[in-house]
Amino acid sequence: MKATFRKLRKLLLAAALFCCVLVIASCGATVDTEFTADSNFNGTRVITLTLDNSDLSEYVPGGKDSIDITIKKYMPDCLTYTLTEGDDALVCKFTLAFTGIDDYRTKAAKILAAEVDEPVTPEIEYESIGSPFKSSLKFKENFSSMDLIGWLRYGLQKDEVVTRESTSDWFESGDTKVTIAGTDYSAYSNISVDNSVYNTPDSVLVKTYFLTSGNFDRTIEFCFSNDTLTKLSEQNVNVEEYFKGIVTASTTEKLVQDYQTTYYVKMKDMTADQIAAETAKVLQSENVSFGSSLKPDVNVDRRLLINVSEKLDGAYYLRNDRNLSSIYFLYNGAEPSDSSAVSFGYYNDNDLRGYSYIPSYVEAETAESSFIWDVDFEKAGAYLDIAGNKVNLDIKMFASSDMLETAKQILDDSLTAALPEGVKLETKDEDGMTVYTVDLGTKEAEEEASTYREFVYNYTGEKAECKFETEKSSSTSPFKTITSYSTVIDMNPLSGKAMEFTFKKTGDLYILDNSQITTYAELVKQAEDAQAEKQEYMGEDYAMSEDDAAKLEQLRKKAESADYSGEFYGTIRFYAIEESANVFAYVCLILFIVFLLAAIIAAAVGVKFLMSAKPAAPAAIPAPQQPVAIAQNAAPVQPVIPAQTAPVAEADAPAAEVVEEAPAQEETAENAAAEDENKEVNV
């Protein structure tokens, strides 16, 4: 009996305690929330506090008026309220009216920043999209209505309106109703709504091309899996037609592959503003911008600084904003600075480097990227003409005729400033290129080399090797002269690409094997072999691209040049010999033969004179007469005639005949002597 009584007593005690808890728990104000917003997020958040009259009389000695005073004293001005005293309870309604998500964010932040015991930093996520690809409603907060009336709890406690030690447990969360765009969603104290259906592309890629005109091309690529396209098709969404329907200044294309289909929206040659406007249309977002500026770097020669700012929003299409990326293809050679948002992406079909970033990873609202562009010529070349000791070197620099005007001006100014004294710069347009010719003039080899070195140093600040050597060498043939040419020109500072070299030929030029020039004839052969290989590999269907055909044709044209020409990288190492006729050798040989023959003839004549003079004189003396003495005196002259005629006779007739004719010659001599005698007499 005693035990039963003890048990009953314990049970009654527990029941009493439970009742006490219930009484304590039920006392205070209930806080209900009704959140209503339309599709543009215009609406109200109504927070209703309901305080039973019994609680009011028990805990609020000042009654309704004291609460009213506190509200007026502490309520942030973006709230409105009504205080109604009913039969059973006092009802206080606080209304937060807002026009759009930004307005809501601003006002919520202001309310939460009021004097409170436990401050809250608001985070509000909101997305409401109804597109063919995505029906999405997301609304999440990290605070509740209890937090939004934190200022009231603080005021009631501070002004001791409520006679409880703490007001923190005097408020109780009630119901929360959320209605957005006419649809009701269930929610608890911190609102969290997520109601989305996705048929989105896997990725959206925005490619922007910087054009030399200063304008831009842009291609936006939407990559869908074919499964997604099938689902969209079932919902009567024709993606191709959709994109055609939303663009105004763009064209659309698509590429169907095994598992995916890519839709391209292409914008051509537009200004930055036009690009931004069209992109906003395509991405169906106002949260889009694009801008670019370009200016010379005052600290570095031939350097341009490019700044790009961009804002992109792919939320209309994408489930996850990380799948939106942007890539810039700038002018060839432009590279991002360290502080840039972009990093290296990939090369496009034209080997142009692309720099990409993911907009959602950028903390700032607008992604800022800066680039450094060291402007350079597309190619360079050296044109050499050597005549004797005189050398003429022309350096040609080529820039595309449609190069960005600012860049072209920088190159022009820079070249002009680098010209050594007396060196000319000529500019002309040729085959779509602007050709800058630096004519170093015709000078002695060392002087020309020095002028080249000076030009390179002025232009690049780098030292370059340059030497021209021309030497006469011996040919194994005496009738030929060999001139050897040895030319070394370091053109590394001017260009890192393949450069042209042309040498003006004057005779038979042989290029030595150790020259490091690939002739255009060799390049033609290499190109033809490459095409033949492709043809063999790909079969009869293969056709050379227009670009390749044009390049090959250009090479062929260059290979037909009468001068020696080809391509090289970095440093020209040109060694050649030129064979020409040795006129001196020909003259010497002719003189040698002529002199030798003449010497033989003269020697023969002399010998004849000497031989014929001694025996002829006594035999030819006639009978002593008056004039004989005179004739004797004239005797030494007598052999002249036979001596002169003898070699001719010897040459034309056999020796025996010469012997037989000899007396006749003596008679002639005698006659001549007689004639001389008569002449003496006559005198």
Add this chain to the structure above:
Amino acid sequence: MNKGIVSIIVAVILLISSIVSGALFFGCAKNPDGLSALQSIIDGCNKKSETQIMKNFDEMYEKATYLSPDFSKCVTSDDYLKVLGVSFNYMYDEECETEKFRIIGTKEEELTDEVLDGFNRYLGEFAGNKKPSVFYAYLAADYKDADGASQTAINTLGVVALNGKVLGFVYLG
């Protein structure tokens, strides 16, 4: 008598003139020491004659160059030249066919340290007390390219010669 003497004097003058012009003419084809040996070596390559090649090298050739030419695997004239350490770029194109090698010219060099450094110092050292002659020879190769067209390639060959024979040479390509 006077005319005879005059004729003789004239003959002597003309003879001297012919000697001078002859000397000048033959001077045009002045060849460095060792050129004929080199020509014979190159001709030996054309004829694929190991004997002709080797007899034109100085007996110190192998010691000076550490080369023991092995012509046993040589088939073409290219192979003979390659054994001597000389080749042309076109030889690496199988479609090209050599017709003939020839020397087309020379350029003499002083045997300075600079030149010697360009060659193998051993070549100079093996010349002993005698001063070797050094010259560059322009070696031409007439060949037919892949299209059958006649071409000529030229290489510069550094030659060290001693006593009319080749002590060694260095390919400068």
